[in-house]
Amino acid sequence: MSAKDFAGRTVAQHVEAxxxxxxxxxxxxxxxxxxxxxxxxxxxxxxxxAEGARAAADALDARxxxxxxxxxLAGVPVSAKDLILTKGLRTAFASLTMKDNVPTIDADAIAQWRAADAVLFAKTTTPEFGHKVLTDSRLHGxxxxxxxxxxxxxxxxxGAAVSIALGLGPIAMSTDGAGSGRIPAACCGIYGLKATVGRVPHEVPPDQFGQLTYLGVMARHPTDLGAGLASMSRGHRDDPWTAAIGRTxxxxxxxxxxxxxxxxxxTVIRRMTGGxxxxxxxxxxxxxxxxxxKQGAHIKEMDGRExxxxxxVARIVLRANQIERFADILKNRRDELDPSFAxxxxxxxxVDAVMLRRALADRTTAYKSVQRLFADADLLLTPTVATPAPLATQDQFKPLVVDGKPLGDLRAAWYTYTIPFNMTGHPAxxxxxxxxxxxxxxxxxxxxxxxxxxxxxxxAEAFDAETGASAEFPPGFAAGA
Incomplete structure (x- = not known):
């Protein structure tokens, strides 16, 4: 079969063709x-x-x-992060401890994309069990x-962000636990959406009521965020948050x-904490x-320290969930784990009971604080991260360094902007x-x-019309290159 380079084209253009x-x-x-x-x-x-994707494509052609x-999503090539269950296709969670894991079921969002006739061709890279905002692992490099x-x-x-930036399909499924979808989108020059809690079913995690992680969409074209979201947003009986939206x-x-x-x-917030x-x-x-x-918005700025x-809170809740899930691995297979994950x-x-109890109460406090901001705002605007992408050698547990000057802990110095909205459920x-x-x-x-x-x-469509960002490719990867 001949290869057709459709890089840079929208979901709708793929489907129509x-x-x-x-x-x-x-x-x-x-x-x-x-x-x-x-x-x-x-x-x-x-x-x-490759073979599974070819077989699925051939079945579509026969139909x-x-x-x-x-x-x-008929005929649209898609990928999914290596944390998302895919039936019959390895989901290793970027971990040596799960390197041979082949799920027997799809995550429901994946099942929905397949039902919409998307063609899943790959799982994309992530750090081990998605534990940090940098992408490297002992399993995948x-x-x-x-x-x-x-x-x-x-x-x-x-990996999802890089795939979209390089034209490996128009949409990719991501996850976002403290900015994990939006941060790499910013680093790689693409669009990344975290929907409202419950908009997309995420029925796999064991703590359904307290989770902070969302399944999201990455895309080159803003409109493709909508196409991807529309095809993965049917509710699921095992995700109680989806019940708030209903089955539509x-x-x-x-x-x-x-x-x-x-x-x-x-409302513009330049710095969350004055950093x-x-x-x-x-x-x-x-x-x-x-x-x-120029477009007629009413803009006001506020000091994020207010x-x-x-x-x-997000760190405590995430860590409590992680140790609950992976305590046995830590105890029995620590030498196989990435040191940063251990x-x-x-x-x-x-994390003790007192810390967790306070964190759960503080999550409600954070939600109410953000709700008050929307009393006189339709949108909040911040940078996605405080600096462009750090070096690939950046350590999750070492300070962010700019121009030879340490700026402090990576969480506090770089990605404060994304964290709150995983706790509060707001789309971003x-x-x-x-x-x-x-x-x-x-x-x-x-x-x-x-x-x-x-x-x-x-x-995002209005911004793209101004910038033309959806047409920009890294050197050597333009459509047809």
Whole structure:
């Protein structure tokens, strides 16, 4: 079969080309598989399923010959993070302890994408059990930034972000526990969406009521966030948060006729805690404000120190959940774990009942604090991270260093902006908005009230029309290159 390079085209363009008979699903997959070979130096793929993808594509082509109907992702090549269960395809969680794990079921979101006739071709890289915001593991190695291999892709959905940046399919499924989808999106110059809690079923984790992790979508085109979300948002009986929304999936496209910027009240928070903000990042934030102002937004700024974000709450809850899940592995197989993951579990082991009880109460406090901000705002705007992507050698437990100056703990110095909204459930998006003087992507971060994902996607479309970010590829990876 011939390979068709559809890199840079939207989900809708893939579907139309396949369903109209202009191109076969097999040709689309062969094009993506060719690109995965070029992408190998950046290491975005944990497990490639070339034969499984070809078989699924051939089945779609056979159905088309029979004249049957198709789902909304028909023929679209997709990937999923190596933390998400995929039936019959290795899900190793980037861990030597799970290197031979082949699930017998799909996560429901994956099942929904398959039912929509997407073609899953790969699992993407992540740190071990997604424990940090950098992407490297003993099992899969280091995943590198597509704009500069000396820098990190961000994490923990680093492989998904790199795949989208390099044109390996139009959408990828990510996870986001403290910014794990939005952070690498910013580092790699693509769009990353974390939906409202319960919008996408995440029925696998053992703590359904207290979890902070979301399944999300990454894309090159903002509208494809909507296409991906619409095809993974049917509720599931084992995820109680989905019951709050009901069984009706997210609808896309949604056109209310309302401008996503004009007349909107935007509260800008440059610094969550008064820490360092990279000058290039701040300059791009100022440029975003100028664009919003020109489009008719009502902008006000506030000092992030006026809000007690309860940033440590997320760490305590996450660590408590992690040690509950992985205590046996820590005890019996510690020598097989990445040292940073073992240290993370040690932090969880130190969480006592008093700490956890206070953290659970503080999560409600954080939610109410954010709700008060939306009393006179339609959107919150922050940087996604405080600096462009650090070096690929950055250690999760060592200070972030800029121009030879240590800025403090990576969590406190780099990614304070994303953490609160995993606790509070609010939808958030990272939007690519230019690059630093060194050529690294810079992202800006919008947060909306619950269930306002469509507004965030339309907002991203407005920014993309201004920047053309969806058409930008790292060197050597442009469509047809």
């Amino acid at each position: 396949f369903t109209s008979g202009k191109v076969s699903a097999r040709d689309l997959i062969e094009g993506v598989l060719e690109r995965t070979k070029k992408a190998e130096p950046f290491n975005p793929i944990a497990t490639l399923d 088309r010959k029979r004249g049957t109907g198709f789902g909304k 280091v995943t590198r930034n597509p704009w500069n291999r000396e820098h990190t892709s961000g994490g923990s959905s680093g 999936p997210f609808a896309w496209p949604e056109n209310t006729g309302e401008h996503p910027i004009a007349g909107k009240r935007v 360092y903000l990279d000058p290039d990042t701040e300059a791009r934030l100022d440029a975003a404000l100028a664009f919003l102002d 809000v007690d974000w309860k940033l440590d 240290k993370t579990l040690d932090e969880g082991d130190a 998006i990272s939007i690519p908005f230019g690059r630093s003087r060194a050529g690294l992507p810079i992202g800006i971060h919008f947060v909306a009230p619950w269930y306002e994902e469509a507004h965030l996607i339309r907002l």
